[in-house]
Amino acid sequence: xxxxxxxxEAIGLSKTYGATRALRGFDHVFHSGVITHVEGPNGxxxxxxxxxxxxxxxxTRGTLxxxxxxxxxxxxxxxxxxxxxxxxxxxxxxxARENLRxxxxxxxxxxxxxxxxxxxxxxxGGAHLDRPARTYSRGQLQRLAIGRALLASPRLLxxxxxxxxxxxxxxxxxxxxxxxxxARGAIVVLVTHDRGxxxxxAQETLCLRRGKLERAA
Amino acid sequence: MNLLRAARLVAExxxxxxxxxxxxxxxxxxxxxxxxxxxxxxxxxxxxxxxQIAPGxxxxxxxxxxxxxxxxxxxxxREFDALTGLRMSPIPRAAIYLGKVAASFxxxxxxxxxxxxxxxxxxxxxxxxxxxxxLAFLLLSTAGFVSAGCLFGALTVTTKARDLVxxxxxxxxxxxxxxxxxxxxxxxxxxAPLAELGSWYGLLALFFATFLSGGLWLFExxxxx
Numbered sequence: 110x111x112x113x114x115x116x117x118e119a120i121g122l123s124k125t126y127g128a129t130r131a132l133r134g135f136d137h138v139f140h141s142g143v144i145t146h147v148e149g150p151n152g153x154x155x156x157x158x159x160x161x162x163x164x165x166x167x168x169t170r171g172t173l174x175x176x177x178x179x180x181x182x183x184x185x186x187x188x189x190x191x192x193x194x195x196x197x198x199x200x201x202x203x204x205a206r207e208n209l210r211x212x213x214x215x216x217x218x219x220x221x222x223x224x225x226x227x228x229x230x231x232x233x234g235g236a237h238l239d240r241p242a243r244t245y246s247r248g249q250l251q252r253l254a255i256g257r258a259l260l261a262s263p264r265l266l267x268x269x270x271x272x273x274x275x276x277x278x279x280x281x282x283x284x285x286x287x288x289x290x291x292a293r294g295a296i297v298v299l300v301t302h303d304r305g306x307x308x309x310x311a312q313e314t315l316c317l318r319r320g321k322l323e324r325a326a
Numbered sequence: 327m328n329l330l331r332a333a334r335l336v337a338e339x340x341x342x343x344x345x346x347x348x349x350x351x352x353x354x355x356x357x358x359x360x361x362x363x364x365x366x367x368x369x370x371x372x373x374x375x376x377x378q379i380a381p382g383x384x385x386x387x388x389x390x391x392x393x394x395x396x397x398x399x400x401x402x403x404r405e406f407d408a409l410t411g412l413r414m415s416p417i418p419r420a421a422i423y424l425g426k427v428a429a430s431f432x433x434x435x436x437x438x439x440x441x442x443x444x445x446x447x448x449x450x451x452x453x454x455x456x457x458x459x460x461l462a463f464l465l466l467s468t469a470g471f472v473s474a475g476c477l478f479g480a481l482t483v484t485t486k487a488r489d490l491v492x493x494x495x496x497x498x499x500x501x502x503x504x505x506x507x508x509x510x511x512x513x514x515x516x517x518a519p520l521a522e523l524g525s526w527y528g529l530l531a532l533f534f535a536t537f538l539s540g541g542l543w544l545f546e547x548x549x550x551x
Binding site: 160163164165166167185186187190194195198201202207211214215216217241257 | 327332339342343402405406410414415416418551
């Protein structure tokens with residue numbers, strides 16, 4: 110059953126990996142139509158926060174609310190989440206088209222070919238669609254990973270260093286896409302050390318230090 | 327999306343990747359063939375001894391090559407962190423497990439067929455009902471093997487010891503299935519009737535059902551971060 114939500118609320122979110130406390134008592138509400146930039150030094154808990162929001166990891170303490178839905182509805186929530194991580198989360202031996210078809214099918218997208226055409230229109234790379242992902246450059250893989258995350262028109266879009274490997278044209282396309290997603294009402298959480306890019310797109314900035322939310326602006 | 331449809335998508339993806347790379351079947355089949363070939367040189371005396379020794383060689387070769395195959399199958403999930411992409415998808419986690427079990431079984435069944443033909447040739451096993459029983463034992467044992475292996479194979483994605491974890495955890499668990507398959511096959515080659523082989527079939531079926539149901543239930547917990 111498809112669900113929708115207009116905010117994501119993190120309540121006392123903590124995550125511990127062994128002896129490492131990656132995130133400590135994080136509270137915040139992410140709103141629809143807002144791009145939130147999460148900044149902080151390496152190891153401050155930014156990627157852990159994204160993993161928790163993506164429901165890939167389970168919080169050690171605290172909880173998440175997706176509108177009126179709790180994490181128990183996780184399969185339905187996952188259908189509305191797009192995640193660009195450090196790794197492309199694709200199959201290197203499949204072509205770009207096969208990768209996109211696979212994830213379109215897994216997300217239950219009725220028109221996978223239409224979704225692929227939209228990917229080409231927004232991110233380019235149509236000439237390379239039938240090449241195995243293994244042969245892609247870092248930037249091409251990043252475009253493909255962004256395309257995979259956007260396939261199902263996510264309500265929550267999580268981006269971890271999305272400009273990595275992208276050329277100037279790719280960064281410009283990404284900036285345009287984020288504007289379009291924001292206008293569509295997506296909740297966008299952006300982790301990047303590219304402050305110039307973040308300042309050009311984000312409406313809100315959160316600063317994490319040692320797993321704690323230090324300030325929001 | 328329902329469990330079976332999602333599992334089919336995962337299995338088709340695994341088979342498509344293997345069709346393209348031929349990596350798992352080629353390496354595992356070659357390894358298994360070498361084990362059978364070396365064992366035939368080392369242990370074969372005459373057809374009577376062959377019937378006693380062949381099942382052990384066959385099941386050990388199948389188990390070793392199976393661990394190799396499952397290790398490679400999960401290494402492909404590790405590369406580019408593809409498994410996280412699957413785990414993020416709005417499908418039941420059990421579908422990932424079931425899809426990988428189905429694809430791994432089909433790939434290993436192909437190897438099993440070649441392995442049995444090679445074992446029959448090198449150990450002079452006569453074609454007949456006995457050999458068909460051996461094939462059935464081998465396939466049933468492989469079904470149990472992949473249902474246990476895909477459950478613990480997921481651990482190799484998140485742990486540093488990786489393939490070592492799979493071997494260390496899997497072989498003690500597999501011992502009853504390997505023994506049941508070896509003893510059942512030996513009796514079948516000696517001409518035992520189906521009624522006498524039933525308990526070995528039952529044991530292998532129980533092993534398969536236990537690990538399949540355990541895997542469907544536990545896969546999500548084991549792959550949780």
